[in-house]
Amino acid sequence: MLGGTVFxxxxxxxxxxxxxxxxxxxxxxxxxxxxxxxxxxxDRDQDAGLAGVTNRTWDAVIDVSRHPGQVRRAVRxxxxxxxxxxxxxxxxADAARVEQGEDAAVLEPLxxxxxxxxxxxxxxxxxxxxxxxxxxxxxxxxxxxxxxxxGDRSARSGYWPWRFAHPSGDDVIVPDDPDQPCALxxxxxxxxxxxxxxxxxxxxxxxxxxPTLPLAEALATAAQVGASSARTRxxxxxxxxxxxxxxxxxxxxLPLWIDDPDSRGLAxxxxxxxxxxxxxTRPLAETLRDALAYEERRIDARPAGLTDDEExxxxxxxxxx
Ligand SMILES: NC(=O)c1ccc[n+]([C@@H]2O[C@H](COP(=O)([O-])OP(=O)(O)OC[C@H]3O[C@@H](n4cnc5c(N)ncnc54)[C@H](OP(=O)(O)O)[C@@H]3O)[C@@H](O)[C@H]2O)c1
Numbered sequence: 001m002l003g004g005t006v007f008x009x010x011x012x013x014x015x016x017x018x019x020x021x022x023x024x025x026x027x028x029x030x031x032x033x034x035x036x037x038x039x040x041x042x043d044r045d046q047d048a049g050l051a052g053v054t055n056r057t058w059d060a061v062i063d064v065s066r067h068p069g070q071v072r073r074a075v076r077x078x079x080x081x082x083x084x085x086x087x088x089x090x091x092x093a094d095a096a097r098v099e100q101g102e103d104a105a106v107l108e109p110l111x112x113x114x115x116x117x118x119x120x121x122x123x124x125x126x127x128x129x130x131x132x133x134x135x136x137x138x139x140x141x142x143x144x145x146x147x148x149x150x151g152d153r154s155a156r157s158g159y160w161p162w163r164f165a166h167p168s169g170d171d172v173i174v175p176d177d178p179d180q181p182c183a184l185x186x187x188x189x190x191x192x193x194x195x196x197x198x199x200x201x202x203x204x205x206x207x208x209x210x211p212t213l214p215l216a217e218a219l220a221t222a223a224q225v226g227a228s229s230a231r232t233r234x235x236x237x238x239x240x241x242x243x244x245x246x247x248x249x250x251x252x253x254l255p256l257w258i259d260d261p262d263s264r265g266l267a268x269x270x271x272x273x274x275x276x277x278x279x280x281t282r283p284l285a286e287t288l289r290d291a292l293a294y295e296e297r298r299i300d301a302r303p304a305g306l307t308d309d310e311e312x313x314x315x316x317x318x319x320x321x
Pocket of ligand 1: 002003004005006007008009010026027028029030031042043044045049063064065066086087088089143144145146147148
């Protein structure tokens with residue numbers, strides 16, 4: 001595992017260990033590797049950063065990087081029977097197009113070694129994919145949509161069940177956009193299937209998301225999971241924008257909401273290939289339940305959603321009080 005110490009990479013390492021594989025994680029050491037994995041320190045921003053793992057032939061190397069330079073150096077320095085690269089649905093050139101398959105056009109590859117910001121995330125991942133496909137060994141390229149569940153530091157999956165479990169008033173502010181498509185894959189299901197791709201030598205590129213469902217259904221599931229007695233208060237998108245409430249992620253946002261109609265296609269990816277190759281996804285309620293348990297243990301500030309004060313201020317502005 002290049003990475004393997006947080007969220008998805010960590011889950012992949014744990015699945016592989018449970019299945020009896022021996023696992024080595026290379027990272028800088030910000031977080032510990034899972035119990036049972038060997039940890040090798042290394043900084044992939046350094047040209048010789050992989051020196052600790054170049055001394056053998058690996059069965060598979062699984063990489064979660066966002067930086068083309070890091071991936072190119074890995075392909076240059078490591079000897080492996082297989083590459084598995086975790087890319088993203090954000091590689092697609094037309095984010096509005098619905099039900100895209102893996103053959104749909106992708107963005108231009110980033111010209112450079114470093115992903116400098118979210119605006120070039122998709123381009124950087126295209127360049128990473130290209131580097132992995134140019135390697136000597138066969139490659140699996142996995143393009144997940146939104147990933148959620150326990151360990152989701154971004155709070156994109158945990159905000160809603162947490163908010164319904166802890167309302168800041170009589171109602172919960174939600175976007176009045178009930179039919180907007182959304183899709184979420186549980187980190188555990190994704191990790192499970194990624195290990196399978198390595199074991200079963202699945203070559204090629206795969207979209208991997210949970211089933212597409214309307215936003216209203218996802219929020220109703222979150223309300224159920226949060227055992228909420230609060231009713232929802234749907235607010236028109238235009239009004240939310242006026243009140244400075246953003247969509248999708250980050251502070252002062254309503255996660256899962258995709259305000260931009262031109263980005264909604266990415267919540268409808270065609271996952272036929274991955275499902276035919278064994279991908280199984282659990283019910284959304286289970287993902288949200290375990291994301292809620294993670295939120296209840298969280299000690300850092302929640303990086304997405306509305307805080308209690310923010311939600312109260314939005315409610316007061318709507319009520320004119
Ligand atoms: N979250 C989503 O909804 C979503 C959706 C689609 C695709 N994805 C993709 O899914 C993957 C998520 O990966 P993840 O959950 O494992 O989180 P991540 O934040 O990508 O993990 C980064 C890992 O790499 C290590 N690392 C970072 N910089 C390094 C460096 N310079 N040298 C060596 N190691 C370094 C980190 O440990 P240290 O910091 O200790 O070095 C950590 O183990 C990413 O590829 C992301 O693009 C995510």
